[in-house]
Amino acid sequence: MEAEGLGWLLVPLHQLVSWVAAGAMVFGGVVPYIPQYRDIRRTQNADGFSTHVCLVLLVANILRILFWFGRHFESPLLWQSIVMILTMLLMLKLCTEVRVANELNIKRRSFADFDPHHFWHWSSFSDYVQCVLAFTGVAGYITYLSIDS
16 A cells, blocks of 8 residues: 555656656766866866867767667667767867967868878868768768668
8 A cells, every 4th residue: 555655756756767867878978078178278278188089989979870860779878979979079179279279380281181191180170070071971871871781
């Protein structure tokens, strides 16, 4: 009889725990980057942060989103990828601004140069966005072609 009487409390409690767990999954991966972002912004020095981390996480999360189109998985994981992509783009934007402001007399590099020696070391945030969009387009097309496999 007591278990039936607590049903009104257990169902909302279960939903609350599910929402909190989903929120932790979605935003938990972003939390470590908040102090880094603030530190880079405050010191105007991005030397301690590698933009290659952004590259790896952007590729991984873009591929995860594309995989979702073939085999749906839990929504919090999809949202986690979207939030992580936005976070990595913000980190790239900040690091690019700081690096360009600190290095006055360097040759400007761009994605359109297609120079493999300077890949992912561009002078403008828009070049990173172009690269991410190009990768997403190519990977999306391959996903579209092989979606039934």
